[in-house]
Amino acid sequence: MTKVKICGLQEEVHVRAASAADAAGFVFAPSRRRVTVEQAAHLADELPGSVEKIGVFVNAELDEVLAAVREVPLTMVQLHGDETDEFIRSIPVKVIQAFSVRDIEDVKKLEKSIADYVLVDAPGIDFRGGSGRTFDWSLLEKSSIDPARLIVAGGLDSANVGQAIGSLAPYMVDVSSGVETKGKKDADKIKSFIKTVKGDSMQQATGTENVTGFFGRFGGQFVPETLMKAVKELEAAYAEAKEDADFQADYHKYLKEYVGREQPLTYAARLTEAWGGPKVYLKREDLNHTGAHKINNAIGQALLAIRMGKRKIVAETGAGQHGVATATICALLDLECVIFMGEEDIRRQQLNVFRMKLLGAKVESVTKGSATLKDAVNEALRYWVTNVEDTHYLIGSALGPHPFPTMVRDFQSVIGRETREQILDKEGRLPDVILACVGGGSNAIGMFHPFVGDESVRLIGVEAAGEGVDTARHAATLTKGTEGVLHGAYMKLLQDENGQVQEAHSISAGLDYPGVGPEHVHLEDIGRVEYKAVTDEEALASVIKLSRLEGIIPALESAHAVAEAEKAAAAMGPEEILIICVSGRGDKDMATYAEKLEGLA
Amino acid sequence: MKRLKDLKDNGDKAFVAYIMAGDGGLDKLRGQVEYLQTTGVTAIEIGIPFSDPVADGPVIEEAGNRALAEGVTLDKVLLEMESWDFNLKIPLIVMTYLNPVIRYGAERFAESCKEAGVSAVIIPDLPFEHQQLVEPYLKKTGITLIQLVTLTTTENRLEDILAAAEGFVYAVTVTGITGVRDEMTQEVQEFMKTVRSKSPVPVYAGFGISKTEHIEMLRDDVDGFIVGSAIVKAFHDNKIEDIEPLIHAVTQRNPV
Numbered sequence: 001m002t003k004v005k006i007c008g009l010q011e012e013v014h015v016r017a018a019s020a021a022d023a024a025g026f027v028f029a030p031s032r033r034r035v036t037v038e039q040a041a042h043l044a045d046e047l048p049g050s051v052e053k054i055g056v057f058v059n060a061e062l063d064e065v066l067a068a069v070r071e072v073p074l075t076m077v078q079l080h081g082d083e084t085d086e087f088i089r090s091i092p093v094k095v096i097q098a099f100s101v102r103d104i105e106d107v108k109k110l111e112k113s114i115a116d117y118v119l120v121d122a123p124g125i126d127f128r129g130g131s132g133r134t135f136d137w138s139l140l141e142k143s144s145i146d147p148a149r150l151i152v153a154g155g156l157d158s159a160n161v162g163q164a165i166g167s168l169a170p171y172m173v174d175v176s177s178g179v180e181t182k183g184k185k186d187a188d189k190i191k192s193f194i195k196t197v198k199g200d201s202m203q204q205a206t207g208t209e210n211v212t213g214f215f216g217r218f219g220g221q222f223v224p225e226t227l228m229k230a231v232k233e234l235e236a237a238y239a240e241a242k243e244d245a246d247f248q249a250d251y252h253k254y255l256k257e258y259v260g261r262e263q264p265l266t267y268a269a270r271l272t273e274a275w276g277g278p279k280v281y282l283k284r285e286d287l288n289h290t291g292a293h294k295i296n297n298a299i300g301q302a303l304l305a306i307r308m309g310k311r312k313i314v315a316e317t318g319a320g321q322h323g324v325a326t327a328t329i330c331a332l333l334d335l336e337c338v339i340f341m342g343e344e345d346i347r348r349q350q351l352n353v354f355r356m357k358l359l360g361a362k363v364e365s366v367t368k369g370s371a372t373l374k375d376a377v378n379e380a381l382r383y384w385v386t387n388v389e390d391t392h393y394l395i396g397s398a399l400g401p402h403p404f405p406t407m408v409r410d411f412q413s414v415i416g417r418e419t420r421e422q423i424l425d426k427e428g429r430l431p432d433v434i435l436a437c438v439g440g441g442s443n444a445i446g447m448f449h450p451f452v453g454d455e456s457v458r459l460i461g462v463e464a465a466g467e468g469v470d471t472a473r474h475a476a477t478l479t480k481g482t483e484g485v486l487h488g489a490y491m492k493l494l495q496d497e498n499g500q501v502q503e504a505h506s507i508s509a510g511l512d513y514p515g516v517g518p519e520h521v522h523l524e525d526i527g528r529v530e531y532k533a534v535t536d537e538e539a540l541a542s543v544i545k546l547s548r549l550e551g552i553i554p555a556l557e558s559a560h561a562v563a564e565a566e567k568a569a570a571a572m573g574p575e576e577i578l579i580i581c582v583s584g585r586g587d588k589d590m591a592t593y594a595e596k597l598e599g600l601a
Numbered sequence: 602m603k604r605l606k607d608l609k610d611n612g613d614k615a616f617v618a619y620i621m622a623g624d625g626g627l628d629k630l631r632g633q634v635e636y637l638q639t640t641g642v643t644a645i646e647i648g649i650p651f652s653d654p655v656a657d658g659p660v661i662e663e664a665g666n667r668a669l670a671e672g673v674t675l676d677k678v679l680l681e682m683e684s685w686d687f688n689l690k691i692p693l694i695v696m697t698y699l700n701p702v703i704r705y706g707a708e709r710f711a712e713s714c715k716e717a718g719v720s721a722v723i724i725p726d727l728p729f730e731h732q733q734l735v736e737p738y739l740k741k742t743g744i745t746l747i748q749l750v751t752l753t754t755t756e757n758r759l760e761d762i763l764a765a766a767e768g769f770v771y772a773v774t775v776t777g778i779t780g781v782r783d784e785m786t787q788e789v790q791e792f793m794k795t796v797r798s799k800s801p802v803p804v805y806a807g808f809g810i811s812k813t814e815h816i817e818m819l820r821d822d823v824d825g826f827i828v829g830s831a832i833v834k835a836f837h838d839n840k841i842e843d844i845e846p847l848i849h850a851v852t853q854r855n856p857v
Contacts, residue, residue, distance in 0.1 A: 222699060222726050224656045226776055229753040368662070374653065381655045386777035388753060484700045485726065486653060498674040499704030500652040 002165050002453075003172040004197050005054065005151070006179060006190055008033035015046045017187035020194050023052035023172065025078065028060065028068060032183070033176070040072045054078050054096065062090055069093055078119060085114050096151060101135045107143050116245070118145060119174060122154040137167050142424050146417070147171065147450070158189070158196045165197065169453045173197060213402020214490075216525055218518035221401040222485045227381075230388045231488075235403045237308045242410065247303065254299045255414060258332070259289045265422035265579070270549040277569035278432065278576035282552065283419050285443060285583045292555060292584030293415060293443040294325035294396055300411035302329045305392035312336040312391040316380040318345055318373035318439070319510035319557065320352025321584055322396030327361035337361040340379040343371040345509045352588050370503035373439075373513045377487050397440025398517035401488030405445075405517050412446025419579060420450050427577055433568050435460045436581035437560040438531065439475070439511035441520045443583035452528060461520060462564040464506030465533035475504035476533035477516040478524050491518045507536035507592065508556035510584075538563040540596055543586065555584035556592065602692060602720055602745055602768040608643065608824075609803045615643035615769070615825025616851040617805060618832050619696065621664035622647050623673030625837070627681055633836060638691055640845055641852045643825060646723065647682070649675050649697035656698075656725040658780025660830040664837060675701045675710075682717035692720035694747065699727045702735060711738035721745040721768050729762050752776050752792050760799065769803045771827065772796050774810065774819075780830050782809035793822040813850045826851050 006018040007025030010033060018024050024047055026040040027033045035043070044053045055074040057065055059081030068074055069092060078096040079088070088095050097115035099106055100122065110118045122135035135154050150170040157178030164173060179189040213219050213235070221231050241247040255261040264287070268280040285293040305313060313335050317323030323339040330337035339356055343365050346353050356363050369375035377399075384393040393400075398408040423431050434451060436444035438461040451457045466474035474480065481492035486501055494502045494514035504514040523529040542562040547553045554562060558581070565580045572578060586593065608615055618637050622630050630647070637645055650665035650673055657665070675697060682693065695714060702710045702724065714722060722744055727735060729748070736746045745768035750759055753776060763770065774789050775782060789806075797804045806819055807827030816826060828847065835844045 220731055221728060222731060223728060224725050224751075225728060225749045226656075226751040226753050226773060228728055228758070229755055232755075369652070378653050378655050382658075382778050385656070388776060482704075484703055486700060487655075488726075493700070495700070495704065497704070498676065499701035500669065500674075501700070502652075 002170060002197060004194050005052075005172050005174040006193075007054075007056065007153075007174055007176040009043060009185065010035055010039070011185065012043065012046055013187055014185040014190060015043045017190040018194075019047055019051060020191070020198075021051060023054050023076070025054045025056055025174070025176070026072070026074075027056045028064075029056060029058035029080065037068050037071050040068070044072050052076050056080065059083065062087060065091060079115070088115055098153075101139055104139060107139050111143060111145050117149050117151050117171060119151040119153055137164060140168055142428060144421055144425070147420075148417075158193050161193065161197055166453055166455060169450065213406065215405070215519045215522035218490050218521045218525070219402055219405060220490050220518075221488060222490065223401045223488045224385060226385050227388060227401075230384070231401050233308065234304075234392075238304060238403050238407050241304055241307060247307065251300050251303055251411075254303070255296065259295050259299070260287065261414065262418045263287050265419055265426065266550075267426070268550050271546070274545075274549055275566060275569040278572040278574065278578040279427075280565070280569065281423065281426075281431070281577065281579045282550070283415060283447065283579060283581045285415060285581060286552065286554065286558070286585035290321070290325045290328050291587055292321040292325070293412060293446065294322040294584075295328065296414055296446070297396065297408050297411040297442060298322065298325040298329045298394060301392065301394045301407070302326075302333055302335060304407075305335070305394070306333065308392065310390055310392040312338075312387065313394050314338045314340070314380050314383045314387070314391055315394040315396060316340045316373065316376035317352075317396060318342070318376070318512055319508065319555070320345065320349040320356070320588060321510060321555070323361070323363070324352050324355050324359070326394050326396070327356040327359035330361060331359045338364060338383065340364045340366050340376040340383065342373060342376050343367045345372055345376070345512075348509050348592065349588055350591070372503070372509070374486075374501065374504070374515075381487065397442040397513075398445045398519060399440040399487060399489060399491075399515065405489065405519055408442050409445045409449055409519060412442050413449045415443065415446040415581065416448060416450035419447065423577065423579065429577075430454055430457050431577040431579045432456070432572065433458045433460065433565075433576070433578045434581070435462060435561045435565045435568065435579070437462045437511060437557045437583060438478070438516060438520060439464070439508075439513050439557065440515070441517035443581055445517060445519055447581045448523070448529060452523070459523075459529040460564060460568060461529055461531045462560045463516075463531060463533045464504075464508055464511035464539075464560060465535040466505040466507070468535055469533050473505035474533065475506040475511050475513060477504075477514060478520065478531040479533045481514075481516070483521075486515045489515075489518045491515050492521045507539065507596075508560065508589075510555070510557040511560065532564050532567075534560040534563040542566065543593065544597065547586075552582065553586035554582050555586050556589045558583045604692070605643070605769050605803050605825075614820065614823075614851045615803065615805060616641075616848050617644045617646055617694070617807070617825060617827040618642045618848070619646040619648055619827060619829035620836065621661060621668055621833050622649060622678040622681075623668035623671050624664040624833065625667070626671050627673050627677060630678070630681060631685060631687070634685075634689070634693070635687060636841065638689070640848050642691065642848060643852070644692045644694055644720075646694045646696050646827065646829070647678065648829075649678055649695065649701060651698040651701060654698060656778055658778040658830060660781070660834050661779050664833045675705055676713075679713045679717040679719075682719070683713075685718070689718065693718060694721040694723060695719050696723040696725070699724050699734075707735045708738045710735070711742045711744060714739070714744050715742040719744060721747050723747045723749070723771060725749065729758070729765070747771050749773060750796055752788065759796070763796070763800050766800060766802050769805050769825065770796060770800050772804050772806050772823070773808045774806050775808045777808070779808050781811040781834075782815075790819060790822055793819055797822060797824070811847075813847060816847070816850045
């Protein structure tokens with residue numbers, strides 16, 4: 001959720017009104033809103049610890065800044081002058097560097113900033129601290145700046161802030177004159193502004209900073225008491241790691257140097273021509289090391305496990321892609337690795353079983369129940385309950401008790417963030433439709449999350465209809481499921497009228513799961529994402545199509561998204577843009593393809 | 602559930618027997634309850650089968666699968682219990698995973714439990730934080746929701762959970778799932794002492810209790826024992842009389 005900063009506070013009554021915000025700004029530069037260090041220290045006392053205290057300076061001496069940091073104390077420093085990189089490096093707290101944006105040259109300048117965050121404002125008139133005028137937001141839409149570093153200021157008020165968030169999805173919005181009446185702060189306007197940003201329904205869809213770990217009604221921590229300590233510890237460790245720049249840098253280093261990111265957003269010319277509708281782009285998660293998106297999450301969680309002092313990893317796997325990703329990262333980081341896999345899946349995905357063993361993982365066959373992913377999760381949970389003190393459970397999808405659904409989503413969001421930048425770069429605008437397949441839903445949530453705030457972008461999740469949603473053999477949980485609790489979360493399930501969880505069916509082992517991540521259920525519930533189901537047969541037809549038209553053999557899972565994309569494209573025009581997340585490549589499915597597609601080759 | 606407190610006040614130890622409802626057919630349940638009553642157990646825990654029993658080991662999971670194959674459901678078990686007309690002197694406790702309760706409806710579940718003569722309910726995958734989903738309805742019908750504490754329960758949590766405890770506290774003796782164990786560690790003994798010193802209600806040890814040695818080791822530090830897998834297995838093997846020495850080791854004051 002976008003954070004709120006109320007800037008230029010001078011009086012206690014306004015500071016108290018701002019206590020529901022995420023940050024409060026104190027101006028130490030020449031301005032009618034200027035305060036002394038003593039005044040700021042007094043005002044900061046009124047604020048809860050969770051609110052950032054930010055000092056605003058224009059070309060101040062370093063000693064003056066350091067003294068304010070120490071004495072208020074400030075948790076962040078915001079610089080509006082001509083401060084050098086060396087100056088920024090000398091500041092012991094996080095730094096926001098402010099830029100006046102008039103044209104594209106200004107945007108290029110801010111892209112080079114070494115500060116933790118960049119604040120964008122319209123050019124000032126009388127002083128350099130900010131002008132209260134809006135700037136041309138479209139200048140930033142084409143910028144390569146990570147929205148997670150972006151703070152938007154400049155003439156925001158309750159009326160236009162929604163638009164700013166919608167078009168830029170910034171980390172924070174900064175308001176000052178927009179919450180004033182006749183040049184003085186107005187407590188009612190401050191409260192109303194915070195409510196507008198935080199209470200906006202589109203933003204609620206992205207909001208997961210909920211301490212109890214619910215997405216709307218869905219999610220939670222429904223685990224046996226023995227696991228509560230581990231789940232709480234993980235929650236705390238992740239919250240800390242998420243904010244730790246070193247952890248994030250480490251994670252991104254592995255994504256770049258080991259996984260091979262960023263992955264291209266490939267224009268699919270022949271598919272575009274064949275479908276005769278929108279321009280079609282493919283997000284190429286199939287090019288990741290180990291062949292699918294799963295490794296994005298495996299790396300993040302493995303680094304977190306090490307940070308928590310746990311060097312043993314247990315994981316479940318369906319298609320084997322998550323198992324391979326986990327075994328790979330465990331080999332790389334010298335971690336002990338046990339993978340539970342259903343007997344039926346072991347049969348379907350022998351090549352991946354061999355890969356895991358080759359990588360040094362212990363693969364445990366699960367013969368219970370349907371002997372597929374659900375039963376592998378049960379066994380992995382039992383193993384975790386028994387070995388919880390030294391073992392991390394590396395869940396492979398956006399499932400399980402909080403914080404797993406949020407954490408997996410965050411680690412997979414690199415997919416959507418890259419896609420957003422790439423499409424803005426190539427087309428200068430956001431796409432009209434994005435599709436991704438949904439089993440537990442990790443590639444889909446990673447792709448969708450950075451676009452959830454963009455109302456103009458239609459998001460479609462594609463489930464497995466197996467032999468048809470009206471048969472007993474499908475895995476279309478959102479289409480046909482009902483609410484219930486499984487594997488730690490309140491979500492949607494395929495279950496009978498007595499609450500017994502049913503077996504799912506899909507030709508694709510990765511979609512063969514009778515639940516779906518709680519955030520997806522919430523996004524469906526509020527109507528933000530549409531969920532469709534595609535049959536085994538339709539998916540196989542799309543495997544052939546994508547292979548022959550684009551030279552890309554997709555995983556069976558990803559082929560479901562391709563099949564639904566074809567249907568969506570039929571109703572779209574040539575001026576529109578459609579993106580498909582190709583979550584993985586088809587190597588692992590070659591045996592199935594050989595069996596099912598014989599005669600076509 | 603008052604009798605559990607009386608038992609503790611008299612210095613006697615409780616024995617709670619767990620059975621899987623419908624293992625071998627739902628028509629067996631009545632006879633199993635009647636038999637256990639004659640052996641002198643303090644209370645009986647009736648397990649509801651579930652497709653994904655992640656807190657349970659293989660013995661109970663397999664018993665649950667057999668019951669599911671017999672078509673046993675939460676609804677059928679409660680109706681069966683409601684039909685009993687024999688003289689039942691001991692409390693009955695229902696143990697079920699959360700999902701069947703949600704599907705059945707928490708309010709309706711509480712009402713049906715009352716009609717079935719249930720005194721308390723245990724839901725192993727409903728942690729303290731989320732008990733609002735079910736507890737208010739149980740309270741309205743006068744049924745106790747039993748709290749579980751484990752070796753990994755942190756100190757602050759332990760205090761919160763114990764403050765809400767009624768009936769008895771289910772103290773889990775192992776970091777793991779249900780099932781027969783050979784060893785009980787010193788750590789378990791210390792844990793039981795801590796829980797008992799803080800608990801306002803009797804403390805019963807469960808998970809892995811299967812031998813008279815376990816009982817001897819923990820006897821002085823708990824108010825009772827819950828035995829599951831060993832009983833489920835004995836019923837399944839038609840050797841339930843073999844379990845009597847274990848029951849007597851708990852319930853008889855000076856076991857020989």
